[in-house]
Amino acid sequence: MAKKQRFPHLLQSKWTSRQTVFGWRHFQVVGRRNEGAWVFAELVAACDGSVRLWVNAKALHDRSLWHAGWQSLQEQAATPPPPGA
Numbered sequence: 001m002a003k004k005q006r007f008p009h010l011l012q013s014k015w016t017s018r019q020t021v022f023g024w025r026h027f028q029v030v031g032r033r034n035e036g037a038w039v040f041a042e043l044v045a046a047c048d049g050s051v052r053l054w055v056n057a058k059a060l061h062d063r064s065l066w067h068a069g070w071q072s073l074q075e076q077a078a079t080p081p082p083p084g085a
Contacts (some may be wrong), residue, residue, distance in 0.1 A: 007032070007039050007057045015043065015060055016067040018076065022051045026070045032057070046070065 013029045021027070024045035030052075031042030038056060045051035060066045067076065 007041075010039070010041055010057055013068070014046075014070050016069065016071045016076065018065055018067070021045075021053065024048060024051055 010029050010032050015027050015029070017025045017027065019025075022045065024047060026046040027043040028046055029041045030044050033040045033042070033054070039058070040054050041057045041060060043053050043055060060068075067079070071079075
C-alpha cells in the first residue's frame with residue numbers, strides 16, 4: 001500500500017506573508033522536497049522570479065506568518081493574527 005503524501009496540494013499554491021520577505025509579500029510554491037520527516041516548499045515571489053526561498057511546509061500553516069492565497073493589505077488587516085501570535 002502506498003504511503004499517503006503529506007501536503008499533497010502544495011505545488012502551485014499561493015501564499016501571502018504577514019511580513020515582507022526580501023521586499024515581497026506574495027509567493028507561489030514551485031517546488032517541494034522531502035527530507036526525512038520534513039517537507040520543504042520552494043517559494044518564488046510573484047513579481048520577481050529571482051527571489052526564491054525554501055521554507056518548512058508546516059510553517060505555511062502558521063496563521064501568524066502566512067495566509068493561504070494572495071491577499072491585499074486591507075484583507076490582511078481585516079484578519080487578525082491568531083491568539084498568542
